[in-house]
Amino acid sequence: AQSVSQHNHHVILSEAASLELGCNYSYGGTVNLFWYVQYPGQHLQLLLKYFSGDPLVKGIKGFEAEFIKSKFSFNLRKPSVQWSDTAEYFCAVNAGTASKLTFGTGTRLQVTL
Amino acid sequence: GAGVSQTPSNKVTEKGKYVELRCDPISGHTALYWYRQSLGQGPEFLIYFQGTGAADDSGLPNDRFFAVRPEGSVSTLKIQRTERGDSAVYLCASSSSSGTGGWTQYFGPGTRLTVL
Numbered sequence: 001a002q003s004v005s006q007h008n009h010h011v012i013l014s015e016a017a018s019l020e021l022g023c024n025y026s027y028g029g030t031v032n033l034f035w036y037v038q039y040p041g042q043h044l045q046l047l048l049k050y051f052s053g054d055p056l057v058k059g060i061k062g063f064e065a066e067f068i069k070s071k072f073s074f075n076l077r078k079p080s081v082q083w084s085d086t087a088e089y090f091c092a093v094n095a096g097t098a099s100k101l102t103f104g105t106g107t108r109l110q111v112t113l
Numbered sequence: 114g115a116g117v118s119q120t121p122s123n124k125v126t127e128k129g130k131y132v133e134l135r136c137d138p139i140s141g142h143t144a145l146y147w148y149r150q151s152l153g154q155g156p157e158f159l160i161y162f163q164g165t166g167a168a169d170d171s172g173l174p175n176d177r178f179f180a181v182r183p184e185g186s187v188s189t190l191k192i193q194r195t196e197r198g199d200s201a202v203y204l205c206a207s208s209s210s211s212g213t214g215g216w217t218q219y220f221g222p223g224t225r226l227t228v229l
C-alpha cells in the first residue's frame with residue numbers, strides 16, 4: 001500500500017524567505033508525484049507534477065520540486081515566498097495512469113508581511 | 114464545463130437520514146474519483162470510475178456508501194443511514210488520458226456534509 005508523509009504540519013515564514021516542504025512516500029513501484037495547493041476558501045489546485053524524465057519539475061507561481069528516487073522524496077521549494085502563498089499544501093502519489101491518489105496530511109503555510 | 118462542479122455545496126442532515134451528493138466532471142473526462150476530507154487531514158480515496166463502471170471501490174468505508182455513474186458522466190455518491198462520523202468534505206475529481214495531462218486529477222469545490 002502507498003503512504004505519504006509530510007513532515008511539517010504548520011510553517012510560518014516572512015515574505016521573501018525561502019521555502020522547502022518535505023514529502024516522503026512509501027511505494028515499491030513506479031509512481032507519479034503531485035503537489036496540490038488549497039488557498040483559503042478555494043478548492044484543491046494542481047501546483048506541479050512529476051511523471052518521468054527530469055527529476056526537477058517546475059510548476060506555477062515559481063514553485064519547483066525535486067524527485068529523489070533513492071530517498072523516496074519529492075520536496076517542494078520556492079526561493080522567495082509571497083503573502084499570497086498562504087495556503088495548505090498537499091503532496092500526493094499514485095501508481096500511474098488513472099489510479100487513486102494517496103495524500104499526505106498537508107502542510108499549512110502562513111506567510112507574514 | 115470549465116471545471117468539476119459539485120452540488121450541493123453544503124448539506125446538513127440528521128443522523129439516520131439518506132443523502133445524495135452530485136458530481137459533474139470536466140467534459141470528456143472518462144475517469145471520475147470520489148474522496149473524503151476530514152478536518153486537518155488530506156483527502157482520502159473512496160471510489161474511482163472509468164466510464165460507467167467502478168474500477169476501484171476499495172476506499173468505501175462500509176456498505177452504507179454507494180456511488181453510481183450510469184451514463185459515464187455525472188456521478189452520485191449515496192450515503193444511507195448517515196452517522197455523525199460521516200461529516201466531512203466530499204471531493205470529486207476527474208481526469209483523462211488526453212493531451213499532456215496524462216490522467217492528472219482536477220478537483221471540484223467539494224460538498225461539506227454535516228450530520229447532526
